[in-house]
Amino acid sequence: APVVALAVFGVWGVLLLPGAWRSADPGQRRLSLLAASVGLLLACSVETAYRKVLPPPSQQADTAYARSGGTSTTDVVVGQHEVGRWGGPLWDAAKVLPEVGGRSVAVTGAAMLGAGVLALLWGGAQVRGRGREAAWLLAAMAGMGLSQSANAQTFQRYFDPWVLLGLAWLMAMGWRPMAAGHAWMRAGLLTLAGLQLGMTVIGVLKPAWTGPALIP
Numbered sequence: 001a002p003v004v005a006l007a008v009f010g011v012w013g014v015l016l017l018p019g020a021w022r023s024a025d026p027g028q029r030r031l032s033l034l035a036a037s038v039g040l041l042l043a044c045s046v047e048t049a050y051r052k053v054l055p056p057p058s059q060q061a062d063t064a065y066a067r068s069g070g071t072s073t074t075d076v077v078v079g080q081h082e083v084g085r086w087g088g089p090l091w092d093a094a095k096v097l098p099e100v101g102g103r104s105v106a107v108t109g110a111a112m113l114g115a116g117v118l119a120l121l122w123g124g125a126q127v128r129g130r131g132r133e134a135a136w137l138l139a140a141m142a143g144m145g146l147s148q149s150a151n152a153q154t155f156q157r158y159f160d161p162w163v164l165l166g167l168a169w170l171m172a173m174g175w176r177p178m179a180a181g182h183a184w185m186r187a188g189l190l191t192l193a194g195l196q197l198g199m200t201v202i203g204v205l206k207p208a209w210t211g212p213a214l215i216p
Helices: 002-013 017-023 026-044 089-096 105-127 131-150 160-173 182-210
Strands: 051-054 076-078
Touching: 002 026, 002 089, 002 105, 002 131, 002 160, 017 105, 017 182, 026 105, 089 105, 105 131, 105 160, 131 160, 160 182
Parallel strands: 051 076
Antiparallel strands: none
């Protein structure tokens, strides 16, 4: 789960990366590269290859999933003790892109980016004199990632809400309107907001308007 959390930070944080990098000083950039290396090592320490596992048929009886017809894909494994690594665009990318030794290129690369982006945003908060507050926020998000380890499921939607909140909060702590990367940060933020609005319309508002629907 901590690796998936970093990967989700990378999925959304990549939109803020150009602005954060341009506004960072050389020391902050070196710290970001160091954090990215740590994220890469952490991601390589666990298996992140796509794997879809479903409960036995007896446990699927009379569920919404069963009533929808289930799945006919060949990558499904029926098991009792885990549900695998699937659910969300990040895992869809992991399914399509290569894996090396059970390590997904998509998840590993995204985790590396996520660690680097977090370090850059923390550096920006330090410049604004909010480094301690940012450190507390990072500690809280690390706790969220660790607490998710108690769940066998690592669907992306379990991480998206607090990751998005954390990114916005960290960026606000380090926001410098006159910094070199201000325009890039603003463009990244607007793009992120537009994507979230689109996802909300498709995943929440449209089903609410048109009636009950199964969300994949």
